[in-house]
Amino acid sequence: MRPFFLFACLCTGLVALAAPKKEGKKPAEPVIKVVAAPATPVASLASRAVIWHEWTDKEGRKIDAQFCGLSGDFITIQTRDGRTFHFKTDILIPEDIEFARGCLDRSRMNSFSPAIIASAAADIDRLVGVVLSANKQAFNAPATDEQFLRRIYLDAAGRVPTAKEAATFLASNAPDKRAKLIDDLVFSPSYSMQMFNWMADLLRVKDTFAKGVPAFSFEDWLKTRIAANTPWDKLVSEMITADGRLCDNGATGFMLFDAEMPLDGVSNLMTTFLGTNMACAQCHDHPLAEWTQRDFYQMAAFFGATDGKDEAILGAIKKLTRAEASLPKAAVNKIADMNAFRLEDGDKQKLTFPKDYKYKDAKAGDPVTPALIAWSKAEKSLPVYNVSTKTPSQLRDEFARWLTSPQNPRFATNIANRIWKKAFGLGVIEPVNDIDDLTQASSPELMAHLTFVIKAAKFDLREVQRVIYNSKTYQASSSATPDLGKAKYLFNGPIVRRLTAEQAWDSLVVTAVGTYADNVLLRRGDDLKAMALPAGKVTLAEVKNAVDRTKKAFAGGGKAAGGKKAAGGSSLGLANGYEGDKPVSRFSLMLARASELPQPSSETHFLRLWGQGDRLLADSSTNDGSVPQVLQMMNGSVGKLVSDVRSAAVMDALKEHTPEARVTSLYLSYLSRKPSSKELITATKSLQDGLALTDLGWVLANTREFLFVQ
C-alpha cells in the first residue's frame, strides 16, 4: 500500500503551503474600456472552499489531506506539506469512498454556476459576433457532435475519447450533454495531465538543469499545484518568491533554471508572465520597441539581492572530498550541485549598470535602483506600483506582488491570451509572447473581456476554460489556417490544428492501452531529498551519508539522479517512479501519458519528433512536420503499436460481432466518429480482401484526420 507507507514517512516539520502574499486594501479595478461588453455577474463568484479531511484506510491508518480529484477508482489527495498521492479508493474505508464522491460534487458546486458560465460565454459570443458582422463575416456553422466531442476531449483531457466514451456521448439525447461533458473532463485527472503539458512548455520544465542537476521536484511541485487547481496568480507568485533548495522546495525550479544567467532569467519571466519582450534591452535600447536598457536593468534589480548558487558550499564539499578516492566523483558533484543551487536573498542589491553602458540616463558601473516598467504613464499611478524598494531582501516579494496583481497592466491579459490560443489555435494578440501593444489584438474588445473574465475568476484557469468551451464561438466548426499576413483572424471558430505532440502521443497511448493510462502517475521529486545535506552540516560524514542515501534511492529502477536515462535516454528505466498503476511497455515504448514520461523525452522519441519542445526556451514546442515523423508512424515503433493485436482499440472492436460494427468501433477509437456509409463499405471490403483489423488501425492512425483536430 504505497500511499499509506508514505503517509507514515511524512515528517511534520516540512514547509506548509506558502501563504499568498497579503495585498493591502483592495484598490478599485483599473478601468478597462469595453465596447459593447456589459459586465457579467461573474464577479460575484463564490469562493471555492478547499476540502480537508482525515482519511482512514481499511487497516485503520489515518492521514489529514486535501481532496484533489476522483476519477473512476482512483483518488488524488494532497497533504499539508504539498505532496500528492494517487491511489485506488478501495483501500479506504467505505465512508471515505462515499465522502470522496461527495467532495467531487462539492468542488463542482463551488465552481462557476451554469448560469454564470452561460452568461460569460454569451458575452464572448456577442463580442466576437459584433466584430465579425462589422467586417461582413459570420460565425462558422455549429460544430457537429462528433467534431465537438473530439475537440473537447483533446483540449480539456489531452487525448481522444475511447470508442466507448465516444459512443456514450454520441448516443445521448440530453440537451445539456455538451456542458456536462465539458464539466466531466475539466474535473478529471486527464485535465491535470494536459495542463501540465501546456505549462511545461511555457515554464521550461526539464528533468535536469544545467550540468545535469536533477529537477524532478519542480515537476512534482507543478503537478501538485495543477491537481489542486491552484490559481495562476498564486502559482506564479510561489515560483517567483520561492526560497531554499530545489530538493526541499520544488517551486524554486522556475527561478533556478536561470541561476547562472540571472539577467536572462528576468527577460524570460517578463516574456512568460507579461508577454513583454525585453530581451534586446538587456544589451542595448530596444531597436524596435520602447524599452531601454535602463528599463531592463531597473526591473532586473528586483532580483539583484537574490542569489541562486551557493559557491561556498560547492567549495567546501570539493575540499572535503578531494582526498577521498573511494567516493564516486560524479555522485559527489551532483550532491554538491544539488545543495548549492538554492534561492536566497541577501541584504544588498548588487546589480550595477554594465561596464559598456553607453547611454546618458545612467552611468556604467553605478548601482541600479529597482523600478517597475509601465506601458503607459497613467499606469504608474496605480496603487500596485507603490512598491517598497528599501529592503533588498524583500525586493523579490515586492516584484511578485506587482507582477501577479490584477492591477498589473499585462499579467491577466497575458494568461487570458495564452489560454485563448490553447483553445482556438491563435491568440487574440499574436505573437502571444509580445503583447506590449494591445491595439494589435484582432479584437481589443474581446481581449479586454477575456482579461476581465480571468480576473473575475480569480485566475482560476479551469473556470476560464469552462467559460470558453461553453461559448458558441468555441463550439463552431473550424476554419482553415488563416494567413495573418493578409488580415487579422476574427474567430469565426477555432482553427484546424495539428495535434500537439502530447495530444497525439496521449491519444495513441489510449488507443493502445485504454483509459488505464490515465491512472499512471510519475512522481520522482522525493528521491532528490536523499541528496540533501542537513542544514548547516557540511561534513565529510554527511557527504558520505548522502552518497549512500542517493545510491539507495536511485538503485534498481534506473531512476538515475539526472543520469542519462532520466535525462531522456530510455524511458523504460523509470518503472519504479510510478504511483497508482504501472505503465505497460510495448515495442520499447513506455505507454504512459506524456506528462508522466521524461521531461522532455529523448530526441528520437515520438514526442520530440512531433514537436515537443526541448524546454531550453519558453514556448519551444512546434507543430512542424518532418519525414522521420512519418517514418516512425508508418514503420517504426509507433507504426507497430497501432497495428498490434493487443491494442485496446482493436480489442474493443473485436468485442463486436459484425465486421461493420467492428469497423465502426475502430473509427470511434481513432477518429471519434462513425464511418460514412461509403467508408464502411470500403473498410469492410478491405477486411475480406486480406487486411486485418490491425491493418485498419494502422490506416486510421495514419490518416490526416487523426493528426488534426477540426
Added chain:
Amino acid sequence: MSILHSANLLRNPEDRRSFIEKCAKVSFGLSVLPFFTRIAEAAESTGAAKAPNAGLPGFGKAKRVIFLQLNGGMSHIDTFDPKAGASKGPGSIVSAKGDMQLTSYLPETAKISDKITVIRSMTAKVGVHASAAYLMRTGFEQRGSVQHPTIGAWAQHFLGASHKTLPSSVTVNRSSNHGNGWFPAAYSPLPILNPTDGLLDTKSPVSAETVTKRSSLLAELDAGFGGKAGDENVKSYNEFYESTFQLMKSTDLKAFDLAAEPAETKARYGKSKFGQGCLLARRLVENGVRFVEVAIGGWDMHATLDDRMEDVGGDFDRVYATLIQDLEAKGLLDSTLVVVATEFGRKPSFEGGGRGHHPLVFSSVLAGGGVKRGYVHGASDAKGYAPEADGVTPGSLHATIAHAAGLPVQTEIITPAGRPMQIGNKAAAQKGVFA
C-alpha cells in the same frame, strides 16, 4: 541550387510566403507553422540584393561542410601547435608535410598536412565545457533567452535546402540540440545517434503486399478529410506522406547506409564511433547533404594525457587523415570544407599528468573548400599561452566557414523575436586562410 532572395522581395508577405513554401517543398523537414508571418520576419532586414562578400577570394567554394567536434578540449600543444621548453608535452615534435610542425601523436595527419590550414591563434574567454562547446558550435555566446543556429541552418535560410529529399543538415554521434536556433524546426539537423544504424524506420515491418493494400486503403479512407483539405497545414502533411512513400522507394536513402561502402574503405576508417561517423559524413555530403556535424568525446585530458593522446588522439589521427585522403581521392576536397573544432585548448603547464582548460589560445584546423593547403594561420606565443597577435574568435571562425560556404556574412536578419542577428555575431571572416 541557390535561391538567395533579396530583402526587398522578402518584405512582400506574398513573396515571402512563396519563398518559404518553395524552401519547404524541397526540404526534408517541411515547415507547417500555423501561419507564415513568424518565419517571414526572419527574412533579411537590410537591402542587400546579394551577398556583400560575394566574389571575394574563397567565397562559395565550399559546397558542403563537415564540422568535427572534439569534445572535452583538444590540447593544442600536444597536437597542432607543438612547443619546446617548459610547455612541451610527452610527445615529440615532428616535421610534417606542408612545412609545419606537429606532435608525434599525429603521424598520419603529418602525411596529409600539406592539404590543411592550421589556425593556431583561436581565442575565447569561456572555459566551461557546455558553454564553450555552444560558442564553438554556433559562434555566439550562450544565452538563456535565445538559441542560436548552426551554420547548417544559416545556410538553409540563405541558400534553401541542399537536396530534394535528403535533409540539409545532419548531426552524427550527437543530438541536434536546437541546431535550427530561431529558424523553423524544419531546419533542425537530423540526428543520427549511431552511424551504423543510419536512418531509422525506413523499411516497413509488414510484407510488401500488405504495404500496398494499406496505402491504397489509406488513400481511400482519408479522401474525406485529407483529400479535399482546404487547410495549408493538412495539405502539407499530404505532401509529406507522399514524399515519405517516395523516399522509401528511392535510392537516396543509401546515403545513410554504411553497409554499401566497400569493405576496404570501411576498414580504413576503422570501427570506432568517430571512424564510422566520418565515413557516414562523407557519404552524406557526397549525396547532397550540405552540413554534417560529427562529434567525438574523450578530449578532456586532466590526467593520463600521454595514454589518452595515444588512444583518443591516435584514433582521431587515423580517421582524420583517412577522411581528407578519401575526399581528395573522390575529387570532393576542393568543394568540401572540413573543420576541426574543439571547445578550448589546454594549459601550457602540467598538473597531475594532464592539463587544465585553456580558452585563451587553442587550435582549429580547416581543410578543403577553398582554403590554403599546407598553411599555418596565426600563432600562439612561445609558451602556447596566448595568441601572438590578434586572435581568431569562434565568431570569426564561423564567419570564415560561412564565407567559404557562400553565405552573406555581413547580412543582418531579424529573428522572429525581433532581434537583429548576423553570422558569427558580427565578427569578420579570416581572409588570409583562403587560397
